[in-house]
Amino acid sequence: MKYLLRFKKYGKSVYISHNDTLEEIERMFRRAKINLEYTKGFHAKPKLSISQAVPLGYVNRVLFVLLNTKDAYNFSNFNNYVSEGFKLIEYKSVEENYKLKIKYYLFRTYISKNLFEIFYEKVEKNADLKNKFLDLEYTINKNEIYVLKYKHEYNKIYNIWKVFNEIKENFIFNPILYDVVWGD
Structure with missing residues (x-):
């Protein structure tokens, strides 16, 4: 399954770098016990991508995440697992070949x-x-x-x-x- 998620990044988290934001999002998915799909190879990483980096200090209401999972997941209670300064705004299932075209x-x-x-x-x-x-x-x-x-x-x-x-x-x-x- 492939999902498109839209997060809001606000508060003190606006000072978290793009790479650290990616790591924080991975931790949220692990806390929620989502059965993620991983890349192949020696150092497997979750199959996910996030939208373009924005400068530090900007509130970001359109932090998009493309996430591949092994199973279907209901994101309706996902905000129980998000870190302070993040909020899941909306989500939807997308086609496997879906790409962000912002x-x-x-x-x-x-x-x-x-x-x-x-x-x-x-x-x-x-x-x-x-x-x-x-x-x-x-x-x-x-x-x-x-x-x-x-x-x-x-x-x-x-x-x-x-x-x-x-x-x-x-x-x-x-x-x-x-x-x-x-x-x-």
Whole structure:
């Protein structure tokens, strides 16, 4: 059986690296006693893959896992086995030849006015930087926090934090990967 699972990664777990996230997900499957399929060879590993790595500090609401199991498994109680900072959002059985075909990641970043001014100035002056933030738009919420919405190509994620690498004053910064656009 092959399953597509969608996790949310939040809280302190947003500071766990991509490789450590993969190991943590494997531990969750072992705790749930899922009969996993393993690769062949001397150092067998579970047959699973996860979606593209995102920068540390980003809340990830679309952490996809493709998992091969030997038997059918009911994931309805799986959240009893997940680690702190992870939550299974949805799951479904997929065909054996199923591949992740994510085309774009959709981001929403909450920033304070001082960061927005820096961001806007740098993006307007640098065409290469402007091209990294596709379909960029922003709003200001009732707390006067700027909400940026943009997308990145699946394998071309740009860490927005790089724009603010010289900031030395107080700020609000909360990046969220909230959805995907599927491709062919």
